[in-house]
Amino acid sequence: MTPLAMPPVAIGPLAPVLIVLGAAGLVLLLDLLPRPVGRELIATVALAGLVGALLATLARWGKPGRAFQDMLVLDDFALFANVVICYAAALVVMLSIDYLGRNGPETGEYYALVLFSTGGMMLLAAAGDLIVLFLALELMSLSLYVLAGLFKRELAASEASMKYFILGAFATSFLLYGIALIYGATGTTNLDRIAAAAAGRAHDPLLVIGLGLLLVGFGFKISSVPFHMWAPDVYQGAPTSVTALIATGSKAAALAALIRVLVTALRGSQPDWAVLLWVVAAITMTVGNVVAIAQSNLKRLLAYSSIAHVGYMLIGVVAGGSAGPGAVLFYLLTYAFTTAGAFGVLTLCERAQAEAVEVGDYAGLARRHPVLAAALGLFLLSLVGIPPLAGFVGKFYLFAAAVRAGYLWLAVIGVVNSALAAYYYLRVVVFMYMREPEGAGARLVPSFAGGLALAIALIGIVLLGVIPAPFADLAQAAVAPLLR
Amino acid sequence: MPPLAWHALMAFIVLNAILGLVAYVTLLERKFAARMQSRIGPYYVGRPHGWLQPIADALKLMLKEDVVPTAADRGVYNLAPIVFLVPCILIYATIPFAPDLGVADLNIGVLFFLAVSSLEIVGLFMGGWGSNNKYALLSAMRAVNQIISYDLPFIFAALVPVLLAGSLQMSTIVAAQQGLWFVAYPVFGQLAFVAFVVATLAAENRVPFDILEAESELVAGFRVEYSGMKFALIQLGEYAHMLGTSFLGALLFLGGWLGPGPAWLGPLWFLLKAVLVFLLVTWVRWSFVRIRVDQILAISWKVLLPASILLLFATGLWVATRGAGA
Amino acid sequence: MTHAAFLVIAALAVASALGLVLRRNAIHGALFLVVNLGSVAALYLTLGAEFLAAVQVIVYAGAIMVLFVFAIMVLIPGKEETGLDPRRGWRLLALPVGALLALQLLLVVRAGVGPVAPAAAVPGGVEAVARLLFTRYLLPFELTSVLLLAAMVGVLLLARRRV
Numbered sequence: 001m002t003p004l005a006m007p008p009v010a011i012g013p014l015a016p017v018l019i020v021l022g023a024a025g026l027v028l029l030l031d032l033l034p035r036p037v038g039r040e041l042i043a044t045v046a047l048a049g050l051v052g053a054l055l056a057t058l059a060r061w062g063k064p065g066r067a068f069q070d071m072l073v074l075d076d077f078a079l080f081a082n083v084v085i086c087y088a089a090a091l092v093v094m095l096s097i098d099y100l101g102r103n104g105p106e107t108g109e110y111y112a113l114v115l116f117s118t119g120g121m122m123l124l125a126a127a128g129d130l131i132v133l134f135l136a137l138e139l140m141s142l143s144l145y146v147l148a149g150l151f152k153r154e155l156a157a158s159e160a161s162m163k164y165f166i167l168g169a170f171a172t173s174f175l176l177y178g179i180a181l182i183y184g185a186t187g188t189t190n191l192d193r194i195a196a197a198a199a200g201r202a203h204d205p206l207l208v209i210g211l212g213l214l215l216v217g218f219g220f221k222i223s224s225v226p227f228h229m230w231a232p233d234v235y236q237g238a239p240t241s242v243t244a245l246i247a248t249g250s251k252a253a254a255l256a257a258l259i260r261v262l263v264t265a266l267r268g269s270q271p272d273w274a275v276l277l278w279v280v281a282a283i284t285m286t287v288g289n290v291v292a293i294a295q296s297n298l299k300r301l302l303a304y305s306s307i308a309h310v311g312y313m314l315i316g317v318v319a320g321g322s323a324g325p326g327a328v329l330f331y332l333l334t335y336a337f338t339t340a341g342a343f344g345v346l347t348l349c350e351r352a353q354a355e356a357v358e359v360g361d362y363a364g365l366a367r368r369h370p371v372l373a374a375a376l377g378l379f380l381l382s383l384v385g386i387p388p389l390a391g392f393v394g395k396f397y398l399f400a401a402a403v404r405a406g407y408l409w410l411a412v413i414g415v416v417n418s419a420l421a422a423y424y425y426l427r428v429v430v431f432m433y434m435r436e437p438e439g440a441g442a443r444l445v446p447s448f449a450g451g452l453a454l455a456i457a458l459i460g461i462v463l464l465g466v467i468p469a470p471f472a473d474l475a476q477a478a479v480a481p482l483l484r
Numbered sequence: 485m486p487p488l489a490w491h492a493l494m495a496f497i498v499l500n501a502i503l504g505l506v507a508y509v510t511l512l513e514r515k516f517a518a519r520m521q522s523r524i525g526p527y528y529v530g531r532p533h534g535w536l537q538p539i540a541d542a543l544k545l546m547l548k549e550d551v552v553p554t555a556a557d558r559g560v561y562n563l564a565p566i567v568f569l570v571p572c573i574l575i576y577a578t579i580p581f582a583p584d585l586g587v588a589d590l591n592i593g594v595l596f597f598l599a600v601s602s603l604e605i606v607g608l609f610m611g612g613w614g615s616n617n618k619y620a621l622l623s624a625m626r627a628v629n630q631i632i633s634y635d636l637p638f639i640f641a642a643l644v645p646v647l648l649a650g651s652l653q654m655s656t657i658v659a660a661q662q663g664l665w666f667v668a669y670p671v672f673g674q675l676a677f678v679a680f681v682v683a684t685l686a687a688e689n690r691v692p693f694d695i696l697e698a699e700s701e702l703v704a705g706f707r708v709e710y711s712g713m714k715f716a717l718i719q720l721g722e723y724a725h726m727l728g729t730s731f732l733g734a735l736l737f738l739g740g741w742l743g744p745g746p747a748w749l750g751p752l753w754f755l756l757k758a759v760l761v762f763l764l765v766t767w768v769r770w771s772f773v774r775i776r777v778d779q780i781l782a783i784s785w786k787v788l789l790p791a792s793i794l795l796l797f798a799t800g801l802w803v804a805t806r807g808a809g810a
Numbered sequence: 811m812t813h814a815a816f817l818v819i820a821a822l823a824v825a826s827a828l829g830l831v832l833r834r835n836a837i838h839g840a841l842f843l844v845v846n847l848g849s850v851a852a853l854y855l856t857l858g859a860e861f862l863a864a865v866q867v868i869v870y871a872g873a874i875m876v877l878f879v880f881a882i883m884v885l886i887p888g889k890e891e892t893g894l895d896p897r898r899g900w901r902l903l904a905l906p907v908g909a910l911l912a913l914q915l916l917l918v919v920r921a922g923v924g925p926v927a928p929a930a931a932v933p934g935g936v937e938a939v940a941r942l943l944f945t946r947y948l949l950p951f952e953l954t955s956v957l958l959l960a961a962m963v964g965v966l967l968l969a970r971r972r973v
Contacts, residue, residue, distance in 0.1 A: 005945070006944065006945065007945050007946075007948070009948070014949075021956060028963065067949075068948060068949035069946055071947075071949045071950065072949060107967065109963050109964075109966070109967045110967075112963055113960065113963060113964060113967070116956070116959075116960040116963070117960075119956070120960075123953070129950075131947070131950045132949060132950055132953065135950055135953045135954060135957055136953070138957055139953070139956060139957045139960055142957065142960055142961050142964060143960050143964060145964070146963075146964030146965075146967055146968055149968060150967070152968065161968075205917065205918035206918070209914070209918065557835075557837075559838075560837070560838070560841065590860065591860070591935060591936070592860045592861055592864055592935075592936055595860075595861065595864040595865075595868075595936070596860075596864055598864070598868060599863075599864040599865075599867035599868045599872065600867070602867065602868050602871075602872030602873070603848075603867065603871060603872060605872065605876050606841070606844055606871070606875070606876070609876065609879055610841065613837055613879075613883065621883070624883070625880065625883065625884075628876050628877070628879070628880045629880075631876070632873060632876060632877065635868075635872065635873065639868075652936055
């Protein structure tokens with residue numbers, strides 16, 4: 001037997017992920033100690049892991065690395081996505097600290113699963129091979145399935161977890177089938193080599209069907225129409241902190257992976273997928289916004305709003321070039337702060353020992369808790385896209401990219417939708433400032449970590465709204481390695 | 485002779501030899517059990533000592549009425565004995581009885597054995613379900629629990645000699661024991677052998693792990709509704725599996741056909757060792773009491789599985805530092 | 811010979827897959843799935859991927875299917891689940907969708923599946939698989955262990971009786 005020649009293992013590009021996964025292992029071990037340690041300590045360890053990963057990510061900026069035979073590509077694109085994911089996950093952990101103990105079991109496993117899921121997201125954004133992409137997606141999703149059903153004594157939580165799991169597994173099988181067909185067509189799972197093998201025969205039926213199945217799988221993960229059915233139920237049933245993670249981190253990671261696959265491996269088929277995604281983007285925005293109008297539950301409302309936002313982001317994917325994906329990256333950053341903030345306000349409010357999730361619960365909030373109401377108001381205004389908040393700039397870049405790429409009508413649909421969306425966001429603001437509560441409305445549950453998270457998110461959306469240029473330039477530059 | 489015909493002939497010989505052997509193994513067990521309980525055991529058929537008892541048993545079972553319960557799921561019920569028997573016979577396919585004397589000495593021999601023997605549960609389950617009898621169903625459920633729990637320790641224990649020999653091929657594993665049988669291999673060999681025997685007991689559903697056919701609770705377990713030839717097939721499968729596992733144990737730990745004397749004595753040595761393992765298992769069977777379901781599962785998941793994984797790791801580490809091939 | 815073997819096994823696989831889909835009885839369906847997985851393992855064998863075949867049998871036919879059947883047995887489906895689908899009308903949708911799929915398949919077959927570049931033929935032996943796992947596919951291999959750990963933690967979290 002010839003001895004096994006181990007290939008050189010470059011740990012460097014894996015460092016951010018390793019830190020997160022290591023923190024997850026540490027959290028599990030801390031939870032095992034015979035003398036129970038405080039939940040705060042466990043949460044702090046989790047937070048430290050995420051901050052460490054963020055620092056490791058920032059330290060590698062501008063120093064792209066590839067490892068494991070190009071299975072892992074930690075270029076600026078992945079690093080940018082990592083920053084978004086780490087911020088989102090860190091905000092979620094901070095929001096969870098007091099929220100969980102109040103509403104259900106707060107266990108060490110919760111933080112471990114959040115970290116596992118985050119590790120999966122980071123790998124997903126950096127996957128240079130369809131196999132790694134699939135495994136990372138599974139790591140992310142499996143953890144989220146469990147987290148969604150954390151409050152298992154509540155029927156809605158079990159429903160959420162079940163629906164998410166079954167539909168998610170179904171979608172993953174589509175993705176896997178797509179990967180298999182692409183492998184069949186090109187003989188490789190490596191994204192770069194797929195691009196090389198597919199060059200010049202974009203209409204190979206195997207490749208086209210594989211691309212279609214891949215888009216179905218991704219469509220589920222980013223909850224684009226017609227694969228959005230799960231989102232409202234899951235967002236509503238899952239613990240609010242987990243909902244925030246699903247809405248921000250998992251979406252950012254899946255979109256980043258989608259862009260990487262489409263722009264590198266399947267760039268030859270761009271005319272095909274651009275047309276398809278054009279339609280999907282238009283329908284997704286419209287359905288999300290129209291259905292959101294009828295929602296009275298704030299979590300469901302935000303779920304439909306997040307569907308609509310995926311529609312906006314798909315505009316950037318369709319636009320292509322460097323402007324489109326760059327705009328999507330920037331939008332992901334703004335969206336992560338905004339949405340995590342909006343869900344964060346929800347975690348801080350309760351009504352009669354239960355979560356305050358109905359729009360009516362927030363009537364008159366401005367009178368009782370002006371700061372909190374102002375925060376939620378700002379997050380919602382950012383979601384509408386009112387200048388000078390981050391949401392406006394993000395939308396501006398997206399629509400500008402679309403117009404420049406010649407997709408004028410798509411941009412028009414996007415603008416019309418934004419106007420439509422203003423109605424239901426502003427309705428909440430109206431409730432907070434102009435209505436009197438029926439009975440006792442939502443009341444604030446003070447939490448230092450939660451407040452800190454909200455403050456960070458607020459600073460984020462204002463900062464990104466007021467001086468967007470440096471960040472947008474970074475996002476544009478981050479896309480460059482994909483386009484080579 | 486063309487290779488295909490050679491394989492077919494070999495398979496025919498092995499099949500018949502095994503069937504004959506299995507029949508007499510039952511006699512061996514009955515005699516052995518009788519001795520342990522100060523009885524004589526079968527005596528009158530084929531005096532003295534009942535040499536013809538297995539034949540008489542077979543004839544009796546063949547002539548018995550075949551009863552199918554009205555409410556049985558007929559297709560599943562009728563197929564179950566065959567589905568149960570086939571893997572039990574198939575495991576002999578990769579066992580070489582001497583160098584170059586076997587049906588097929590695959591390079592994944594051990595793995596093939598493990599894979600095929602894990603299929604046994606399908607037939608067992610079909611029998612338990614198809615009979616439409618609550619005892620049978622309970623037995624099948626218990627069997628699923630138990631066999632799933634003990635499959636892993638069984639595999640891990642069997643992999644220790646594989647690591648020591650550096651091959652999954654049965655003949656290579658035997659050749660690697662030329663100097664030292666693996667059962668005598670310091671520490672690893674003995675521990676693995678103990679784990680192997682325990683896991684074998686459980687995989688064969690033998691006392692103390694025979695909850696799935698516990699007479700006092702479940703009458704006869706999954707085969708309670710079977711009679712006549714179908715019952716005979718199930719019985720045959722069970723003993724064939726038992727003996728096959730004994731052969732595997734002899735091959736993995738006791739040096740297979742290695743032994744003093746000329747080469748043609750090899751198969752005899754091998755048979756002797758296999759019977760030794762068989763008797764070891766039988767001895768446990770007739771000496772111990774049955775343990776509870778939860779205890780059985782606890783032993784597997786809390787003790788045997790971690791221990792066997794640790795053992796496998798330790799062996800791997802040892803082999804990695806010293807190099808494979810003993 | 812190989813060709814004939816392929817045809818027989820493939821027919822078996824397709825027939826058992828049909829059996830799985832068409833049988834009303836969930837247990838029968840599951841047993842058909844065992845046959846299906848077994849025949850896929852046999853296909854692997856004919857391709858020379860012995861290791862894959864053995865693992866397929868151990869993992870799928872031996873372990874996963876048994877758990878599957880066990881789950882079905884514990885939750886023996888009641889009448890409401892085996893009865894008529896309350897939304898039978900939706901089934902009519904299967905016609906256009908199926909027709910569309912058939913059309914697509916036809917187009918694909920007509921277009922001829924492009925020159926498939928076969929993956930470099932590697933021997934399916936254990937050694938070759940191990941070599942690949944620990945060199946080229948090291949990252950996915952290690953990642954799988956993290957995935958399994960996360961799954962295990964999750965299952966324990968959900969299955970624990972009181973938290």
